[in-house]
Amino acid sequence: MKAAFIQQYGPIEDVVEVGEQPAPPVRPHDVLIEVHSAGVNPIDYIVASGAMRGLMDMPLPMILGNDASGVVVEVGEDVVRFAVGDEVFTRVDPRRPGTFAQYVAVPESYVALMPHDTTFEEAASLPLAALTAWQGLVERAEVNAGDRVLVHAGAGGVGSLAIQLAKQRGATVATTVSADSVQQALDHGADEVIDYRSQNLAETGADFDVVLDTVGGQTQEQSLAVIKPGGLLLSVLPLAPATLEQAAARDLRVEPYFMRPEGDHLADIAELVSVGALKPYVGRRYSLDRTKDALLFSASRRARGKIVIQVA
Numbered sequence: 001m002k003a004a005f006i007q008q009y010g011p012i013e014d015v016v017e018v019g020e021q022p023a024p025p026v027r028p029h030d031v032l033i034e035v036h037s038a039g040v041n042p043i044d045y046i047v048a049s050g051a052m053r054g055l056m057d058m059p060l061p062m063i064l065g066n067d068a069s070g071v072v073v074e075v076g077e078d079v080v081r082f083a084v085g086d087e088v089f090t091r092v093d094p095r096r097p098g099t100f101a102q103y104v105a106v107p108e109s110y111v112a113l114m115p116h117d118t119t120f121e122e123a124a125s126l127p128l129a130a131l132t133a134w135q136g137l138v139e140r141a142e143v144n145a146g147d148r149v150l151v152h153a154g155a156g157g158v159g160s161l162a163i164q165l166a167k168q169r170g171a172t173v174a175t176t177v178s179a180d181s182v183q184q185a186l187d188h189g190a191d192e193v194i195d196y197r198s199q200n201l202a203e204t205g206a207d208f209d210v211v212l213d214t215v216g217g218q219t220q221e222q223s224l225a226v227i228k229p230g231g232l233l234l235s236v237l238p239l240a241p242a243t244l245e246q247a248a249a250r251d252l253r254v255e256p257y258f259m260r261p262e263g264d265h266l267a268d269i270a271e272l273v274s275v276g277a278l279k280p281y282v283g284r285r286y287s288l289d290r291t292k293d294a295l296l297f298s299a300s301r302r303a304r305g306k307i308v309i310q311v312a
């Protein structure tokens with residue numbers, strides 16, 4: 001089958017290839033998906049660069065990609081929830097990536113039926129980013145009506161969905177974006193937009209119940225100044241020691257987390273998309289042959305919404 005893969009870790013421009021690779025074996029709990037579209041996430045270029053070696057050692061060659069939408073073409077002998085012909089989307093097993101390919105095998109527990117009236121491209125843009133937003137704001141923070149929520153990087157893959165999820169839960173939502181992304185953030189429902197290039201967060205005088213940090217570094221540290229006592233900093237990036245010290249001094253809760261694949265959460269997300277409460281936003285499209293360009297653009301940290309690779 002045709003796939004985008006690496007045979008060694010290193011700079012994206014040197015290591016990403018497109019060519020023939022064996023189709024994946026189908027284990028008893030797996031569904032085999034014929035991939036139509038594959039979403040691109042920062043983890044794809046991070047893993048290919050070798051930055052995760054030691055934490056996630058995968059056999060090479062490794063087919064890249066963690067998000068997909070497509071059609072089930074084969075089911076393992078123990079599969080009970082899906083049948084051949086189902087249109088599905090998934091964030092695959094992180095130890096078995098490979099959605100930038102014609103076929104990917106995924107445990108059925110990581111798969112859900114696609115939302116209604118959604119293209120393959122839109123569905124592929126959702127899984128990893130939407131699960132990250134969902135598991136932070138809904139599962140951990142239990143955001144509810146009346147909460148004040150700050151979503152960092154509201155123009156990005158996670159942020160654009162997190163704004164919508166927090167709004168859907170009844171929160172008032174602020175977000176950080178550059179000037180070029182203001183309209184996009186407002187379109188996603190943000191009540192307030194903070195230009196992170198020209199405004200100092202700590203000087204905005206804002207007070208939030210929950211901050212979702214998808215930027216890290218200084219942004220993470222400055223966020224503490226705008227959280228109410230007892231409020232919560234959620235972060236998907238490493239915590240600086242200073243963040244922990246300052247949070248403890250100000251009676252703030254800090255929760256770092258990694259998203260995890262979860263078909264049931266994806267089904268909840270599909271429901272929201274089906275009723276129009278959550279709208280996928282695909283900012284750029286690439287062919288499978290141009291996977292390297294897609295990953296280089298993702299690594300630029302200038303992506304708006306999601307980048308999607310059209311496979312079929």
Ligand SMILES: NC(=O)c1ccc[n+]([C@@H]2O[C@H](COP(=O)([O-])OP(=O)(O)OC[C@H]3O[C@@H](n4cnc5c(N)ncnc54)[C@H](OP(=O)(O)O)[C@@H]3O)[C@@H](O)[C@H]2O)c1
Pocket residue numbers: 041042043128129132152153154155156157158159176177178179180181196214215219236237257258259260298301302303304305
């Ligand atoms: N631990 C986990 O489970 C987990 C899960 C998902 C993602 N992540 C991490 O979370 C980060 C975000 O992921 P993503 O998929 O949302 O990335 P993304 O789509 O590539 O984010 C790109 C966006 O970031 C914005 N941005 C860049 N610098 C910013 C800053 N200083 N302040 C505010 N916005 C800024 C840009 O907006 P402008 O155009 O407005 O500048 C751009 O739209 C990545 O580092 C990723 O690895 C971790």
